[in-house]
Amino acid sequence: MRIKILSTLLGVAMTSLSAGAQDDGGMKQVPAQHDEAAIELYDGAAPGSEGATQTEAWFDIGTERWVTNVTVPTLLPVLPDDPNETRAAVIVVPGGGFQFVSIDNEGYPIAEWLAERGVAAFVLKYRVMETPEGVEAFSAHMGRVFAPQPGDEPIDVREGIPFAVADAQTALNLVRSKASEWGYDTDKVGMVGFSAGAMTTLGVSTTEAEPKPDFIGYIYGPMVAVDLPDNVPPMFNAIAADDPLFQGQGFGLVEAWQATGAPVELHYYQNGGHGFGSYKRGATADRWFDQFMAWMDTRVLLAKADPQDAD
Numbered sequence: 001m002r003i004k005i006l007s008t009l010l011g012v013a014m015t016s017l018s019a020g021a022q023d024d025g026g027m028k029q030v031p032a033q034h035d036e037a038a039i040e041l042y043d044g045a046a047p048g049s050e051g052a053t054q055t056e057a058w059f060d061i062g063t064e065r066w067v068t069n070v071t072v073p074t075l076l077p078v079l080p081d082d083p084n085e086t087r088a089a090v091i092v093v094p095g096g097g098f099q100f101v102s103i104d105n106e107g108y109p110i111a112e113w114l115a116e117r118g119v120a121a122f123v124l125k126y127r128v129m130e131t132p133e134g135v136e137a138f139s140a141h142m143g144r145v146f147a148p149q150p151g152d153e154p155i156d157v158r159e160g161i162p163f164a165v166a167d168a169q170t171a172l173n174l175v176r177s178k179a180s181e182w183g184y185d186t187d188k189v190g191m192v193g194f195s196a197g198a199m200t201t202l203g204v205s206t207t208e209a210e211p212k213p214d215f216i217g218y219i220y221g222p223m224v225a226v227d228l229p230d231n232v233p234p235m236f237n238a239i240a241a242d243d244p245l246f247q248g249q250g251f252g253l254v255e256a257w258q259a260t261g262a263p264v265e266l267h268y269y270q271n272g273g274h275g276f277g278s279y280k281r282g283a284t285a286d287r288w289f290d291q292f293m294a295w296m297d298t299r300v301l302l303a304k305a306d307p308q309d310a311d
Contacts, residue, residue, distance in 0.1 A: 083183025085118030095195030098160025225252025
């Protein structure tokens with residue numbers, strides 16, 4: 001099953017996360033941002049979260065904000081001025097190790113860049129695992145996740161995968177159902193995911209159940225080989241050689257994609273680390289978004305549409 005495959009991938013990832021541990025020196029809790037245009041994915045409680053009691057919290061780590069304890073998943077539309085410029089749409093799936101949603105680095109800016117290029121964008125704030133409230137307790141929890149010490153109770157982050165994939169599938173159904181209203185074609189709906197968001201995107205793309213995206217961006221996700229169905233979508237894959245999580249894994253995922261006959265493009269950057277997302281740090285990975293757009297263009301996803309042909 002595809003969820004089992006993702007669990008294997010995440011298990012590999014978590015063994016090398018010690019370099020990503022955060023202390024609480026620059027972290028502070030901030031008021032939650034309420035996006036009036038955001039749409040709740042479910043009527044009532046999300047399936048499986050009916051008894052949830054945790055409260056959503058936002059933390060500022062100095063360069064971005066993280067959203068924890070999400071129990072009400074939402075989708076935020078960020079639409080282009082001219083809906084007929086490309087007639088394409090992309091769901092943006094931030095990362096966060098299924099402990100938080102990296103809403104700033106891998107969410108809002110990416111959606112804005114897409115909308116500026118004429119692509120309808122949608123930021124997915126999906127359910128994550130329950131974490132302690134308050135800066136000190138949350139920081140300690142992240143230390144146990146990313147750099148566990150002897151005697152620490154194990155935290156299995158794989159428990160977050162099913163909810164994330166379910167929310168992404170629900171979001172994809174919603175986006176397709178609103179195509180005529182929001183201005184894009186139902187067969188030009190993709191997803192771009194980062195780290196845990198990349199794993200979530202992979203889960204949606206490789207499950208035997210519908211829906212599936214028409215194309216995907218897989219940004220700094222695990223690179224180990226996996227078994228794939230025959231009908232995977234075209235993939236744009238970007239990772240940095242100095243990624244502390246996934247360096248040295250090879251390119252098994254890309255080779256597996258090739259074996260299905262599906263198109264795949266790999267960008268293996270000299271530098272950029274992990275989590276380069278919307279950051280501009282003078283690394284070669286800074287150019288990933290422009291190259292992603294060029295890839296979309298060569299796949300005729302950005303061609304100006306004739307409104308008479310619109311869905």
